[in-house]
Amino acid sequence: MTLRLDALGQRYGDHPVLRDITLTVPDGQLLCVVGPSGCGKSTLLRTVAGLRPAREGTVTLDGTPVTGVPDHLAVVFQDYGRSLFPWLTVRDNVALPLRRRGLARAERRAEAERILERVGLDGAARRHPWQLSGGMQQRVAIARALVCRPSLLLMDEPFGSLDAQTREDLEDLLLEVHRTENTTILLVTHDIDESVYVGDRVVVLSSGPGARVVLDLPVELPGKRDQITTRGLPEFVALRARVGRAVRGA
Amino acid sequence: MRGEQGQGTARTSPVSRPAASSSAAGPASRRALLPRLLVLLLTLAVWQAVARAHGSVYFPPPSRVAGRAHALWFSGPVRHLFLTDAAVGNVLPSLGRMAAGFGIAVVCGIGLGVAVGRSRWAYALCNPVLQFARAVPPPALVPVFVVVLDFGTPMQITAIAFSAVWPVLINTAEGVRNTDPLRLDVAAVLRLHPVERLRFLLLPSAMPRIFAGLRLSLSLSLILMVFSELLPGTADGIGFTLTDAQSRSDLLTVWAALLLLGVLGYVLNTVLLAVERRLLGRGRTTA
Ligand SMILES: Nc1ncnc2c1ncn2[C@@H]1O[C@H](COP(=O)(O)OP(=O)(O)O)[C@@H](O)[C@H]1O
Ligand SMILES: [Mg+2]
Numbered sequence: 001m002t003l004r005l006d007a008l009g010q011r012y013g014d015h016p017v018l019r020d021i022t023l024t025v026p027d028g029q030l031l032c033v034v035g036p037s038g039c040g041k042s043t044l045l046r047t048v049a050g051l052r053p054a055r056e057g058t059v060t061l062d063g064t065p066v067t068g069v070p071d072h073l074a075v076v077f078q079d080y081g082r083s084l085f086p087w088l089t090v091r092d093n094v095a096l097p098l099r100r101r102g103l104a105r106a107e108r109r110a111e112a113e114r115i116l117e118r119v120g121l122d123g124a125a126r127r128h129p130w131q132l133s134g135g136m137q138q139r140v141a142i143a144r145a146l147v148c149r150p151s152l153l154l155m156d157e158p159f160g161s162l163d164a165q166t167r168e169d170l171e172d173l174l175l176e177v178h179r180t181e182n183t184t185i186l187l188v189t190h191d192i193d194e195s196v197y198v199g200d201r202v203v204v205l206s207s208g209p210g211a212r213v214v215l216d217l218p219v220e221l222p223g224k225r226d227q228i229t230t231r232g233l234p235e236f237v238a239l240r241a242r243v244g245r246a247v248r249g250a
Numbered sequence: 251m252r253g254e255q256g257q258g259t260a261r262t263s264p265v266s267r268p269a270a271s272s273s274a275a276g277p278a279s280r281r282a283l284l285p286r287l288l289v290l291l292l293t294l295a296v297w298q299a300v301a302r303a304h305g306s307v308y309f310p311p312p313s314r315v316a317g318r319a320h321a322l323w324f325s326g327p328v329r330h331l332f333l334t335d336a337a338v339g340n341v342l343p344s345l346g347r348m349a350a351g352f353g354i355a356v357v358c359g360i361g362l363g364v365a366v367g368r369s370r371w372a373y374a375l376c377n378p379v380l381q382f383a384r385a386v387p388p389p390a391l392v393p394v395f396v397v398v399l400d401f402g403t404p405m406q407i408t409a410i411a412f413s414a415v416w417p418v419l420i421n422t423a424e425g426v427r428n429t430d431p432l433r434l435d436v437a438a439v440l441r442l443h444p445v446e447r448l449r450f451l452l453l454p455s456a457m458p459r460i461f462a463g464l465r466l467s468l469s470l471s472l473i474l475m476v477f478s479e480l481l482p483g484t485a486d487g488i489g490f491t492l493t494d495a496q497s498r499s500d501l502l503t504v505w506a507a508l509l510l511l512g513v514l515g516y517v518l519n520t521v522l523l524a525v526e527r528r529l530l531g532r533g534r535t536t537a
């Protein structure tokens with residue numbers, strides 16, 4: 001799915017948040033959005049998700065303006081714990097998006113269990129979200145987003161509460177999903193290393209109010225990405241430094 | 251009367267509930283059972299002793315009251331589950347009317363409550379009316395129903411339903427209105443149908459408030475059930491038993507009927523609490 005933001009502006013009342021954002025995310029690109037906290041990254045995702053109408057400019061998906069929540073969209077909200085339904089088990093939370101696909105109950109459960117296994121939560125399927133740690137809840141939210149194979153995936157700091165090992169595993173899972181299913185992904189993160197490691201492209205927003213794009217950087221790294229070798233490449237280090245300088249200067 | 255007999259369970263949302271909730275509720279209530287039982291027995295013993303010492307016909311000792319209750323209602327044949335003709339003829343009709351009135355109140359209250367709670371303007375529009383309707387003491391409305399519907403079961407059921415509907419309605423609307431906005435966004439992104447959104451989001455998140463309303467409605471139903479049977483023109487029911495015994499100066503039967511009403515109220519509330527604990531304590535498995 002091709003996503004186009006054209007002179008997008010967003011505000012809360014009189015408080016400007018985003019100003020004149022113009023971006024084209026081609027079909028199948030994984031775009032990382034980096035920026036200081038409070039600059040409007042979450043607001044940007046909410047606008048793309050059709051949860052908040054654009055105040056200025058337009059958002060289009062494959063040429064169609066976004067007016068409501070688009071089809072084939074999945075979102076991992078920043079407040080992942082609150083976004084889960086505590087009265088449903090982990091498996092039922094994850095199976096919920098499959099209802100619109102018209103699958104039978106048994107199939108929905110099987111799909112949910114398959115994706116839970118991929119995020120390393122196969123043992124927690126029958127528990128409730130409030131019985132899990134923050135990192136586990138975050139993985140449930142990720143599983144719920146991946147389960148319906150969206151063509152546009154929006155993720156708001158999805159790996160923030162994970163320990164280093166799990167975070168790396170899930171970064172690689174995301175890269176694999178991205179590669180095999182050609183999903184267009186918008187990933188918000190405050191981790192500069194992460195943005196360069198997973199992104200096809202990194203966009204840095206300036207600090208608010210009225211944040212704008214201060215750096216738009218394609219990430220070209222040789223070879224298949226690998227947690228150890230990729231992060232040691234001179235190209236990786238150079239890209240990371242450029243993003244870091246842009247964030248610092250923003 | 252607006253009893254808060256179990257506030258703890260109603261207020262805690264499933265989110266904040268600690269992991270071992272179902273097992274934690276057990277020992278805690280069992281630990282409190284013994285002192286509660288002692289206080290109850292002590293009260294009965296004092297009542298028994300004082301009533302015995304006085305020998306007044308107006309305040310018979312509890313042993314005689316219980317004996318009369320047993321003789322009146324529970325000394326029937328085995329094949330009628332020990333129920334006597336009086337129980338079948340008076341207690342069951344009362345319970346039936348109460349069940350019908352409460353049932354109508356629950357269905358209408360939850361249905362209208364969801365409708366009012368979902369829409370910002372419907373809530374703003376209806377709120378003054380609802381607060382007014384709640385403020386009117388329910389028994390005061392009974393004369394209106396008597397004029398409109400005349401004496402009899404339809405009038406009694408209407409009086410019960412009309413009084414009991416407000417707490418459910420107001421609490422459901424309030425609960426639905428307070429649904430976490432982030433979860434509404436989640437429902438929008440998941441593209442849940444309105445019915446699915448009701449089933450998976452609105453009702454479960456309003457459930458603690460709905461049960462708080464149900465408990466108020468249940469006690470109102472009991473009150474209105476008795477009150478509507480106290481009126482002239484009634485031919486059966488626990489309330490009728492009361493007025494009938496009073497007209498014959500049969501105070502022992504009056505006390506027995508009061509005892510029955512107390513036990514009934516207690517049992518019904520306990521059943522409702524058990525249902526609530528079942529629904530809210532553990533999550534349900536549906537998806
Ligand atoms: N619902 C809201 N109402 C008013 N202001 C808001 C609201 N949500 C966010 N803001 C403000 O908008 C700005 C951007 O917020 P947000 O998009 O959450 O930033 P980020 O995700 O980059 O940390 C912040 O200054 C924040 O205070
Ligand atoms: Mg944010």
